[in-house]
Amino acid sequence: MALEICVKAASGAPDVLGDCPFCQRVLLTLEEKKVPYKLQLVNLSDKPQWFLEISPEGKVPVVKFDDKWVADSDVIVGILEDKYPEPSLKTPPEFASVGSKIFGTFITFLKSKDPNDGSEQALVNELTALDEHLKGHGPFIAGEKITAVDLGLGPKLYHLQITLGHFKKWTVPESLTYVHNYIKAIFSRDSFVKTQPAKEHVITGWAPKVNA
Numbered sequence: 001m002a003l004e005i006c007v008k009a010a011s012g013a014p015d016v017l018g019d020c021p022f023c024q025r026v027l028l029t030l031e032e033k034k035v036p037y038k039l040q041l042v043n044l045s046d047k048p049q050w051f052l053e054i055s056p057e058g059k060v061p062v063v064k065f066d067d068k069w070v071a072d073s074d075v076i077v078g079i080l081e082d083k084y085p086e087p088s089l090k091t092p093p094e095f096a097s098v099g100s101k102i103f104g105t106f107i108t109f110l111k112s113k114d115p116n117d118g119s120e121q122a123l124v125n126e127l128t129a130l131d132e133h134l135k136g137h138g139p140f141i142a143g144e145k146i147t148a149v150d151l152g153l154g155p156k157l158y159h160l161q162i163t164l165g166h167f168k169k170w171t172v173p174e175s176l177t178y179v180h181n182y183i184k185a186i187f188s189r190d191s192f193v194k195t196q197p198a199k200e201h202v203i204t205g206w207a208p209k210v211n212a
Contacts, residue, residue: 021155
């Protein structure tokens with residue numbers, strides 16, 4: 001029985017997978033665990049009534065477990081781990097927060113209009129901390145095997161790479177070789193290739209936030 005999951009449709013292309021890193025995180029988990037699922041694409045700029053009935057706050061992703069719709073990617077990933085324990089994607093608690101500040105510092109830098117506000121350095125500092133961690137523990141955050149923390153961070157790094165490259169002409173410093181290898185390792189996985197949104201949809205999705 002395939003799990004039903006509602007995810008974001010691309011801006012201006014309602015039949016195409018959209019640019020939500022939290023949706024991709026759940027899709028990656030389903031793919032890595034080989035859980036069959038049925039995708040429902042939701043136009044978030046014109047939310048249909050049926051969707052608001054199952055997700056009153058209008059948020060994605062939402063997944064149907066035992067006739068109950070569940071929101072929040074953290075909660076969904078936890079339920080998937082309990083219901084489908086093999087292969088295990090559990091991240092050891094001591095590694096669970098590695099890289100957790102990257103997304104926030106990336107958004108601050110992306111929106112920044114002042115080159116001297118320290119937002120670029122703050123992002124570089126977080127990426128450097130990830131590089132140091134991977135140097136000692138890699139290739140993935142918890143070692144040899146990919147775990148939930150990587151499936152959460154990978155989509156965020158994908159958005160970072162595309163949007164900063166497009167809007168700021170900025171790339172991850174070459175000196176952070178472990179981060180570059182980590183990005184390559186995640187982005188080349190079958191599960192990632194299958195669930196990644198197209199680059200142009202990522203750019204379109206972020207444009208209103210950048211230009212605000």
